[in-house]
Amino acid sequence: MELKNExxxxxxxENGEVDKDDKNGKISEAFKPIAEMILSxxxxxxxxxxxxxxxxxxxxxxxxxxxxxxxxxxxxxYIVYHRNSNxxxxxxxxxxxGVLHNHVSGIDLTFERMGENNNPIRFSALIREFWVDxxxxxxxxxxxxxxxNIKAYTESNPEKRSTYLYExxxxxxxxxxxxxxxxxxxxxxERKEIRCVKTRLNVAEYKMENEDGKGEKPVKMSKAxxxxxxxxxxxxxxxxxxxxxxxxxxDKTK
Numbered sequence: 001m002e003l004k005n006e007x008x009x010x011x012x013x014e015n016g017e018v019d020k021d022d023k024n025g026k027i028s029e030a031f032k033p034i035a036e037m038i039l040s041x042x043x044x045x046x047x048x049x050x051x052x053x054x055x056x057x058x059x060x061x062x063x064x065x066x067x068x069x070x071x072x073x074x075x076x077x078y079i080v081y082h083r084n085s086n087x088x089x090x091x092x093x094x095x096x097x098g099v100l101h102n103h104v105s106g107i108d109l110t111f112e113r114m115g116e117n118n119n120p121i122r123f124s125a126l127i128r129e130f131w132v133d134x135x136x137x138x139x140x141x142x143x144x145x146x147x148x149n150i151k152a153y154t155e156s157n158p159e160k161r162s163t164y165l166y167e168x169x170x171x172x173x174x175x176x177x178x179x180x181x182x183x184x185x186x187x188x189x190e191r192k193e194i195r196c197v198k199t200r201l202n203v204a205e206y207k208m209e210n211e212d213g214k215g216e217k218p219v220k221m222s223k224a225x226x227x228x229x230x231x232x233x234x235x236x237x238x239x240x241x242x243x244x245x246x247x248x249x250x251d252k253t254k
């Protein structure tokens with residue numbers, strides 16, 4: 001059950017005709033096996049030249065998928081941070097497979113690639129929730145460091161603040177000693193069951209709007225354009241309806 005191999009051969013267009021807004025759920029189903037692999041594996045943070053390590057286990061991931069280029073069939077996901085500018089004046093290169101992309105919402109595990117006509121496909125998984133296993137960490141000093149911040153040490157009670165993944169991955173050991181962060185796949189016996197598939201947290205629906213003769217640009221749909229049931233959790237925008245969030249834990253908000 002190797003995530004890298006699955007991502008390398010993954011081609012969304014091989015799933016037949018897909019609706020770019022995923023109204024029929026075909027894209028959500030196509031992403032599910034990848035989400036299962038991520039939720040079945042973990043990040044191993046190891047101190048160099050030592051048997052000391054920590055494992056960080058994702059329990060909820062949100063998938064993001066944006067196709068660069070023009071065309072009515074293109075799947076657009078304008079919430080994606082790492083993409084070309086809307087006016088075409090700035091283009092960003094494709095991440096190497098598996099780069100950790102740090103941004104204001106947390107950390108993405110990235111799967112970018114070149115698509116048709118040399119147009120990049122921005123594909124990534126935001127680690128929305130996780131838990132930390134420190135049972136193999138050999139403490140030498142400052143034994144309680146970090147425990148006041150991250151208290152998520154079980155799968156059923158994960159850390160839900162996605163930006164705390166910075167600390168979970170990067171603040172386990174000193175850079176003067178050196179450390180590494182490596183993805184470790186789970187085996188088939190460790191495959192996790194996804195118990196919840198829902199919309200991504202506070203991801204707005206977008207529409208195209210004219211900008212004073214400069215062409216169209218994507219804008220978030222306001223709460224005035226939707227019902228109360230359709231709003232993002234922060235009550236600011238119309239919620240994107242794509243069911244691209246996957247969790248091993250049941251949805252406790254219902």
